[in-house]
Amino acid sequence: MRPIYHLCLQDAWQDAAAAGVYEGSDLDRRDGFIHCSTGDQVAETAARYFPGTDLMLLTIDSTQVEGEVKWEENPRGVFPHIYGRVPLMAVTAVEFLRWTGERHDIPFLFD
Structure with a gap:
């Protein structure tokens, strides 16, 4: 399983x-x-779209989603997009990301 991540x-x-x-x-x-x-896109995505906000980081097993995962390019790189829903069984971890005043506190490193 190659995990993908969603901020919400x-x-x-x-x-x-x-x-x-x-x-x-x-x-x-x-x-x-x-x-x-x-994993290497999470910090930049959080900073760009959610400054000043506490977040939840969902680790998702992309093989368990309802629908298709497409890897699509935008000006900042190639990102995974889920065309469907995410059942709870596909979420393998949930982390709270606190806004420290300057950045989100991401308590672990990604592979």
């Missing part, structure tokens, strides 16, 4: 946990896919 707000994760499935944020639904990152 705490409320969105709590709603997904209650529903049993994660369907993405308003932005994801507007774009038609769930935006994800590789």
